[in-house]
Amino acid sequence: MSATPRFRRRKEDRPAEITAAALAVFARKGYAATRVIDVARRAGVSKGLLYLYFKTKEDLFKSVIRSFVVPRVTALRTAVEDSDLTVEEFLRGPFTQLIMSVADSDAEVVVRLLIAEGPKHPDLTAYYCNEVILEGMTIVRNLLEKGVERGEIRPTALHEFPQIMFSGVLVSTIWTSLFNRHHPIDSKAMIKAHIDLMISALHNKDSDL
Amino acid sequence: MSATPRFRRRKEDRPAEITAAALAVFARKGYAATRVIDVARRAGVSKGLLYLYFKTKEDLFKSVIRSFVVPRVTALRTAVEDSDLTVEEFLRGPFTQLIMSVADSDAEVVVRLLIAEGPKHPDLTAYYCNEVILEGMTIVRNLLEKGVERGEIRPTALHEFPQIMFSGVLVSTIWTSLFNRHHPIDSKAMIKAHIDLMISALHNKDSDL
Amino acid sequence: MSATPRFRRRKEDRPAEITAAALAVFARKGYAATRVIDVARRAGVSKGLLYLYFKTKEDLFKSVIRSFVVPRVTALRTAVEDSDLTVEEFLRGPFTQLIMSVADSDAEVVVRLLIAEGPKHPDLTAYYCNEVILEGMTIVRNLLEKGVERGEIRPTALHEFPQIMFSGVLVSTIWTSLFNRHHPIDSKAMIKAHIDLMISALHNKDSDL
Amino acid sequence: MSATPRFRRRKEDRPAEITAAALAVFARKGYAATRVIDVARRAGVSKGLLYLYFKTKEDLFKSVIRSFVVPRVTALRTAVEDSDLTVEEFLRGPFTQLIMSVADSDAEVVVRLLIAEGPKHPDLTAYYCNEVILEGMTIVRNLLEKGVERGEIRPTALHEFPQIMFSGVLVSTIWTSLFNRHHPIDSKAMIKAHIDLMISALHNKDSDL
DNA sequence: TATGAATGAGATTTCATTCAT
DNA sequence: TATGAATGAAATCTCATTCAT
Numbered sequence: 001m002s003a004t005p006r007f008r009r010r011k012e013d014r015p016a017e018i019t020a021a022a023l024a025v026f027a028r029k030g031y032a033a034t035r036v037i038d039v040a041r042r043a044g045v046s047k048g049l050l051y052l053y054f055k056t057k058e059d060l061f062k063s064v065i066r067s068f069v070v071p072r073v074t075a076l077r078t079a080v081e082d083s084d085l086t087v088e089e090f091l092r093g094p095f096t097q098l099i100m101s102v103a104d105s106d107a108e109v110v111v112r113l114l115i116a117e118g119p120k121h122p123d124l125t126a127y128y129c130n131e132v133i134l135e136g137m138t139i140v141r142n143l144l145e146k147g148v149e150r151g152e153i154r155p156t157a158l159h160e161f162p163q164i165m166f167s168g169v170l171v172s173t174i175w176t177s178l179f180n181r182h183h184p185i186d187s188k189a190m191i192k193a194h195i196d197l198m199i200s201a202l203h204n205k206d207s208d209l
Numbered sequence: 210m211s212a213t214p215r216f217r218r219r220k221e222d223r224p225a226e227i228t229a230a231a232l233a234v235f236a237r238k239g240y241a242a243t244r245v246i247d248v249a250r251r252a253g254v255s256k257g258l259l260y261l262y263f264k265t266k267e268d269l270f271k272s273v274i275r276s277f278v279v280p281r282v283t284a285l286r287t288a289v290e291d292s293d294l295t296v297e298e299f300l301r302g303p304f305t306q307l308i309m310s311v312a313d314s315d316a317e318v319v320v321r322l323l324i325a326e327g328p329k330h331p332d333l334t335a336y337y338c339n340e341v342i343l344e345g346m347t348i349v350r351n352l353l354e355k356g357v358e359r360g361e362i363r364p365t366a367l368h369e370f371p372q373i374m375f376s377g378v379l380v381s382t383i384w385t386s387l388f389n390r391h392h393p394i395d396s397k398a399m400i401k402a403h404i405d406l407m408i409s410a411l412h413n414k415d416s417d418l
Numbered sequence: 419m420s421a422t423p424r425f426r427r428r429k430e431d432r433p434a435e436i437t438a439a440a441l442a443v444f445a446r447k448g449y450a451a452t453r454v455i456d457v458a459r460r461a462g463v464s465k466g467l468l469y470l471y472f473k474t475k476e477d478l479f480k481s482v483i484r485s486f487v488v489p490r491v492t493a494l495r496t497a498v499e500d501s502d503l504t505v506e507e508f509l510r511g512p513f514t515q516l517i518m519s520v521a522d523s524d525a526e527v528v529v530r531l532l533i534a535e536g537p538k539h540p541d542l543t544a545y546y547c548n549e550v551i552l553e554g555m556t557i558v559r560n561l562l563e564k565g566v567e568r569g570e571i572r573p574t575a576l577h578e579f580p581q582i583m584f585s586g587v588l589v590s591t592i593w594t595s596l597f598n599r600h601h602p603i604d605s606k607a608m609i610k611a612h613i614d615l616m617i618s619a620l621h622n623k624d625s626d627l
Numbered sequence: 628m629s630a631t632p633r634f635r636r637r638k639e640d641r642p643a644e645i646t647a648a649a650l651a652v653f654a655r656k657g658y659a660a661t662r663v664i665d666v667a668r669r670a671g672v673s674k675g676l677l678y679l680y681f682k683t684k685e686d687l688f689k690s691v692i693r694s695f696v697v698p699r700v701t702a703l704r705t706a707v708e709d710s711d712l713t714v715e716e717f718l719r720g721p722f723t724q725l726i727m728s729v730a731d732s733d734a735e736v737v738v739r740l741l742i743a744e745g746p747k748h749p750d751l752t753a754y755y756c757n758e759v760i761l762e763g764m765t766i767v768r769n770l771l772e773k774g775v776e777r778g779e780i781r782p783t784a785l786h787e788f789p790q791i792m793f794s795g796v797l798v799s800t801i802w803t804s805l806f807n808r809h810h811p812i813d814s815k816a817m818i819k820a821h822i823d824l825m826i827s828a829l830h831n832k833d834s835d836l
Numbered sequence: 837t838a839t840g841a842a843t844g845a846g847a848t849t850t851c852a853t854t855c856a857t
Numbered sequence: 858t859a860t861g862a863a864t865g866a867a868a869t870c871t872c873a874t875t876c877a878t
Contacts, residue, residue: 030325032241036852037861046860048855057852116239116325118387129391156409157402161394163384164403167376170383175372178327182338185370193366194373200365200410223841245869255843260870448743450659454873455840464839466876475873534657534743536805547806574827575820579812581802582821585794592797593790596745600756603788611784612791618783618828641862663848673864678849843875854864 015053018043019063027109031061031117061117062124068110069132072102076132080139087147088199091165095140096195099169103187108177111170137162144202153202168194224262227252228272236318240270240326270326271333277319281311282340285348296356297408300374304349305404308378312396317386320379346371353411362411377403433471436461437481445527449479449535479535480542486528487550490520494554505565506617509583513558514613517587521605526595529588555580562620571620586612642680645670646690654736658688658744688744689751695737699729700758703766714774715826718792722767723822726796730814735804738797764789771829780829795821 021043025034036057040050054060079094118125140162147153158164171194172187230252234243245266249259263269288303327334349371356362367373380403381396388394439461443452454475458468472478497512536543558580565571576582589612590605637644648670652661663684667677681687706721745752767789774780785791798821799814806812 030241030329032239033329035850047853048860049858051853052858055853112324112328114387115321115383119321120239120242122390125387126391129388133388134392157398157405161399161402163380164377164399164406167380167403168373171372171376171379174324174379178323178334179338179342181331182335183343189366190370190373193370194376196366197373197407197410200413201406203415204409204413205415206412244867256869257844257871258842261841264870266869448659448747450657451747453871465874466839467837469874470837530742530746532805533739533801537739538657538660540808543805544809547809551806552810575816575823579817579820581798582795582817582824585798585821586791588801589790589794589797592742596741596752597756597760599749600753601761607784608788608791611788612794614784615791615828616824618831619824621833622827622831623833624830637862662846674849675851675865676863679862682849684848839876839878841875841877843873845871845873847871848869850866850868852864852866854862855860856862857860 014043014045014049015063016067018045018050018053018060019067022060023064023068023106023109026061026064026113027106031113036060058121061113062121065110065114065124065128068106069128073131073135075101076136076139080142086150087143087152087202090143091195091199095165096192099166099191099195100188102169103172103176103191107169108173111173112177133163136166140165147202154204156202158198158202165195165198223252223254223258224272225276227254227259227262227269228276231269232273232277232315232318235270235273235322236315240322245269267330270322271330274319274323274333274337277315278337278341282344284310285341285345288348295359296352296361296411299352300404300408304374305401308375308400308404309397311378312381312385312400316378317382320382321386342372345375349374356411363413365411367407367411374404374407432461432463432467433481434485436463436468436471436478437485440478441482441486441524441527444479444482444531445524449531454478476539479531480539483528483532483542483546486524487546491549491553493519494550494557497557504568505561505570505620508561509613509617513583514610517584517609517613518606520587521590521594521609525587526591529591530595551581554584558583565620572622574620576616576620583613583616641670641672641676642690643694645672645677645680645687646694649687650691650695650733650736653688653691653740654733658740663687685748688740689748692737692741692751692755695733696755696759700762702728703759703763706766713777714770714779714829717770718822718826722792723819726793726818726822727815730796730799730803730818734796735800738800739804760790763793767792774829781831783829785825785829792822792825 018039022034022039025039025042029038036050037047039060040047043050050060054063075098079098085093114125114128118128141159144153144156144159144162148155148159168191172185172190175185175190176187227248231243231248234248234251238247245259246256248269249256252259259269263272284307288307294302323334323337327337350368353362353365353368353371357364357368377400381394381399384394384399385396436457440452440457443457443460447456454468455465457478458465461468468478472481493516497516503511532543532546536546559577562571562574562577562580566573566577586609590603590608593603593608594605645666649661649666652666652669656665663677664674666687667674670677677687681690702725706725712720741752741755745755768786771780771783771786771789775782795818799812799817802812802817803814
């Protein structure tokens, strides 16, 4: 009675463990084809316990997305601190790094989940849109504005559509997910190529757009 | 008592009708959440008849993808016939037109379906990869090579990764699908912006990449 | 208009053709697992035409049983005409011949069908019972009585249970149907063995039953 | 509001309960015509629970057969222990008893199921053939051999076809199943009659077969 | 007659969710 | 907390039967 059990799991870790398990299973099977019991088993808990933390399967899905999103947002915010870099320096440095880290991660899964299931969860999509997408766009937009003011780059439609800066990762992610088995590519090289092209376009003195 | 006739007996049209209905329902609900009966009802036929033409729900899915793909492939091939245009003329002309027509269409649905369900249907993905993706990439690559030979544009990594030329439509498509309700954008303008940037990068004399 | 079409099928043959086809298909698949369309195809007609002759699948089933039964009954009746044979002569001659012909035929299928589906078709079973079973039993009983009168054989319980004379075929039929693939036997030899044993028992002077 | 508890939680008993229910329903309807829900209802459980214990309807079928077979095999083996009886004593004693007990039981149902569905389940038939049929045949064969050695009985074709010893039960079982409603018989008397005839044939000194 | 497209009831099976223990 | 037996709604797919042609 007095000895503390050594292997008692702390209940605070449970939700995170289950969310991680869910991500892993969703990754292989997709949302609809994943059975709750499979997630529970992979997390090493019972179905009942899972339902103690997540009221529904949909809740679990949302948690997966959120758990993926939160650290990216933080990373994004941190990246902008170092702000006395030139546009090119920033894009080739912190920005590239961030983008690559997304490509490295489970982004593929999350993107697939979001695209497939997103339209059925408007609240989740709104959250993701605001927290990640708009935030990222604002950062890029601010960067470009500063660059134009400083005379480093010319003004372009990128100001209106900063999401274009991310289209490289998107293509690479989806390619990995769908076609890599048939036609493998070096996704980092592709992402880099896209950024290079963007930088080149931003610097082009002759363009009159 | 002249009720609507129960039978319509239109053997030839049925598969196309049902495929169209399926596309429409998949669009709203996604593949997994779509019930076969809903497709049947939308097509104005019975469940049984649907199964007369499509052995399984998966068959129906494949038909949806194929029915979308086939006309695009044709359009793509046709577009290349006019080949004495400059790179810029081609990109701003036929290429933009093709891309826009994709954005206009049900592309969003098909892309979402492919991304969500593709990994579970490798044969279908392979087919799509070969028939559409690689074909499109080859066309762009050939175009760029000719342009470099002619001295119109500089050589870039686009030669290795022609899929980047399509990343604009991809972003626009996915944006429409997920975020338009929260944050609507002018997707055609965005696609055009992307193409402009690419053209600008291709023309940039100063870049030494 | 005047030429008689050479290949016109006469409609009188149709029911028999369809019944034969049904027997063949039932034989391989059993009643429940047989699809009406399979019977139609094997008979070389359309589903609609089949339903012109047989109102339901059950009708078809009954027809199969009846078509099998009728010729047997006739054969049975004919067999008893030659009545001046001794019991042993009759049993070894016409009786054995008849029994063997059953074992040769599609009896297996019909027996299986009757056992499996019979309880659900009391009218059919009654018909079969009266037309075949009781008739056969009466014939055997009469034969045995005559034999006892003539002092050829002793009286036995076979008089009360003449169906025992047929138990050999039954065992052989069912064995063929179920176990032959695992453990093949010479069914005719077995039938003969059974009849021999019966004859021996009928002749046993020492028995006092 | 003290309604009947929805859950009973009796893991160990469930399979046996469900199997028994299945036997009962198969008995009345046959395998194919039985709906899984009917079995579940009769067992007092939900469809879902049934599928927790039996992966498919076919599994359920196999369980029914096995649950019937296993105790018989045991009984059969036990019966042979008392081995210093004469052939006649054994056949009239333990053998008759065993056979009668089969006729008493649900044998009719199981035999009908086996005959009707057996051909579609070769593994099950093989199991039944080996565990029951061949075992029973071996026992009878050994018995007869010993009897011949001891001079109690003459050698007959029963040695080659011991299954003939069981043909009485078979006829009686099938008669019960099909014709009893039209023409009831005393099946035990018939079984006894068959055994009597067999014993008489085995004892017949005059036979020269 | 003859066809086979069309129907829809119904069967099996799965799985998110509940709750007695 | 923790479990997993139990539920039942719902989904896919089949096939006997009908009937316009």
